[in-house]
Amino acid sequence: MTAATRPAGQRTGRVRSARLTDLAAVGELSRVSHSPDEHPDTRVRSLGLPVSSGQISAFSLFRLPLGAFQPHDQLYVYEDRGRLTGLARVERDAQRDEWTIVELDAVDNGDAGDIRFRLVQHLLRDASKRGAVRFHVACADGDGNVELFMQAGFARYGEERIYYRSPESPLPALPTDSKAGGLGIRPVVPLDAMRLDRLYRSATPAPVWRLEAYRLHDWERQGTHWRIPRSSLTPILRFADVEAFLQASGPDQDPEVMAFAQVGVAKADQPHYLRVVTRPEHDPSQLVAYGLGVIAERSGGGRSGTGRSGGGRSGARAGLSDRAARGHREVSGVLTAVRSYESPLDRRFEEQDFSMVANVALLMKETQIRVAEPALMPVASR
Helix, strand or coil: CCCCCCCHHHCCCEEEECCHHHHHHHHHHHHHHHCHHHCCCCCEECCCCCCCCCCCCCCHHHCCCHHHCCCCCEEEEEEECCEEEEEEEEEEECCCCEEEEEEEEEECCCCHHHHHHHHHHHHHHHHHHCCCCEEEEEECCCCCHHHHHHHCCCEEEEEEEEEEECCCCCECCCCCHHHHHHCCEEECCHHHHHHHHHHHHHHCCHHHHHHHCCCHHHHHCCCCCCCCCCCCCHHHHHHEEEEEEEEEECCCCCCEEEEEEEEEEECCCCCEEEEEEECCCCCCHHHHHHHHHHHHHHHCCECCCCCCCCCCCCHHHHCCCHHHHCCCCCCCCEEEEEEHHHCCHHHHHHCCCEEEEEEEEEEEEECCCCCCCCCCCCCCCC
16 A cells, blocks of 8 residues: 655655765666656656657656766755655756756655755755856646746746657768858858857847847857757757857858857767757758758768868868767767747758657746846936
């Protein structure tokens, strides 16, 4: 017989930081949360991301890969009578003082809601001592996820549709450098920061870009540690080689950036990543195809005979990546996220054989108070 649930005032559990001796139990709880079909007798409440999709392991990276932890990441557990029944995992962006909640699980014996709320409250208190500025979370709108975070002071500011491209669909070939140049496509460099910021603000509603508050320094920070523009899939970039490309139009002296593509080529057994930001009046189909071609070349999964010129990029960009040279082949699909206000970008991805697999809510909490900046005003006579 199942024991009766104890009232909240009689619960003996507590939230604490995870210890090294907890790793086995934490790993099992994370695995159960992301493989519910394998444990029909155990009910677990999680963020509701599509981790157990039949045809893909879209969010397998959100399971507990111990090697993925970095020194500034945080892991909290809920312990009750010597048993771990709750887990919260946070990834920290030390450059922007932002925390992203990527896992929030609790065994549901009738008190999962209270356990998860206590985990969130604990990590918020702990983060305030560590100087966190913003908290981000993406979750399915079910099992009380959105209500839980809004009770903790989070604000819902957007929705994203997750699209997936199956590895059964062949990736397009990467165009030659001369052809890409004719389309206005080239790699992003730090000097493009101002142009990228203008592009982002033109493609994003003002309330959203004010909340996300990207700075020019964030656009200049490229390479493996580049985390903007963020999406519900941003944690996937920790396990990927990140590159960025833009499509420009206009005079050579000061061209206007029309679209931006962030490409993450998976370094582990997980999907690749493609994120596109485009001006509403621009058709980004060519840039989307180019990003898929980059994934094909870097992963070794493209069609043979790409026809690239021998005088193109050098090093890793002049052919297959080191992983491809060692025999790695494309076995994973490609993930992308499209926000609700970015339509018709979703149609461009569907034309490239992407299909929607999930719809998630975006929530954020700020710890700073916004005040008006000092500004000069014209003198008016009365």
